[in-house]
Amino acid sequence: MYKRVLLKLSGESLMGEQNYGIDNNRLEEYALQIKEISDLGVQVGIVIGGGNIFRGLSGAAKGFDRYQGDQMGMLATVINSLALKSSLNNVGVKARVLTAIKMEPVGEFYSQPKAIEALENGEVVILSGGTGNPYFTTDTGSSLRGIEIKADVMLKGTRVDGIYTADPEKDPNATKFDEITFDEIYDRGLKVMDLTATTMCKENNLSIVVFDMDTPGNLIKVIKGEKIGTLVKN
Numbered sequence: 025m026y027k028r029v030l031l032k033l034s035g036e037s038l039m040g041e042q043n044y045g046i047d048n049n050r051l052e053e054y055a056l057q058i059k060e061i062s063d064l065g066v067q068v069g070i071v072i073g074g075g076n077i078f079r080g081l082s083g084a085a086k087g088f089d090r091y092q093g094d095q096m097g098m099l100a101t102v103i104n105s106l107a108l109k110s111s112l113n114n115v116g117v118k119a120r121v122l123t124a125i126k127m128e129p130v131g132e133f134y135s136q137p138k139a140i141e142a143l144e145n146g147e148v149v150i151l152s153g154g155t156g157n158p159y160f161t162t163d164t165g166s167s168l169r170g171i172e173i174k175a176d177v178m179l180k181g182t183r184v185d186g187i188y189t190a191d192p193e194k195d196p197n198a199t200k201f202d203e204i205t206f207d208e209i210y211d212r213g214l215k216v217m218d219l220t221a222t223t224m225c226k227e228n229n230l231s232i233v234v235f236d237m238d239t240p241g242n243l244i245k246v247i248k249g250e251k252i253g254t255l256v257k258n
């Protein structure tokens with residue numbers, strides 16, 4: 025179905041069964057799922073969140089300055105990116121970390137041509153540090169990078185299996201959409217992704233598939249066009 029994808033992984037999901045940090049089993053499950061699609065020849069760019077370590081907004085609630093807190097959050101995404109790179113290398117996948125903030129030799133400073141060149145060479149490219157700016161999220165980072173690398177689709181891997189009429193973790197009567205338009209997301213006030221990220225995808229015509237990444241085997245199903253999750257398009 026897709027030749028080049030931008031995969032967004034939730035930092036919070038990386039906690040697995042733990043309350044904080046990185047669950048190695050979850051990390052390895054992710055690496056194996058990514059290996060499956062990379063072995064098929066799909067070019068994979070990845071943005072991973074940082075919510076399992078630090079979020080700027082929760083920091084601000086505890087009295088941190090938001091600007092500082094967001095910088096801490098962006099660094100958290102770099103920690104997760106390095107962990108994922110290592111896990112991908114362990115299962116035999118070549119991967120490279122590019123950072124939105126200059127911090128060589130931790131990762132190479134991001135540029136669009138560098139990312140595309142690595143993708144074309146068959147490397148998995150982890151685009152870390154979000155957008156490099158405070159007051160944004162990694163969902164917005166992944167919309168931005170997805171558009172920049174000219175991905176065919178953005179795959180939002182999360183812990184719910186799609187977009188529902190209401191938050192399925194709160195409303196047991198919520199029903200799932202197989203497909204939905206960007207406009208319907210606004211009209212119904214659905215909160216699966218922040219509006220900045222949604223709007224960037226809408227304006228640049230980058231479709232999104234929201235799916236449950238925590239069930240092994242799902243990523244390859246999405247790539248093969250099986251109708252799991254929810255497709256968002258114009």
Ligand SMILES: Nc1ncnc2c1ncn2[C@@H]1O[C@H](COP(=O)(O)OP(=O)(O)O)[C@@H](O)[C@H]1O
Binds near residue numbers: 182
């Ligand atoms: N209409 C909706 N459909 C699906 N999920 C929703 C909806 N509204 C809110 N959510 C919530 O959005 C969250 C998306 O998960 P995730 O992307 O992992 O969160 P985060 O980006 O905060 O780590 C889930 O916790 C889910 O309960």
Ligand SMILES: O=c1ccn([C@@H]2O[C@H](COP(=O)(O)OP(=O)(O)O)[C@@H](O)[C@H]2O)c(=O)[nH]1
Binds near residue numbers: 079095158160162163
């Ligand atoms: O472009 C960005 C991306 C992320 N962040 C910070 O990094 C944190 C972690 O990212 P996010 O909450 O999106 O991670 P996830 O919800 O996917 O775990 C955020 O709370 C922000 O503080 C930021 O400041 N700018």
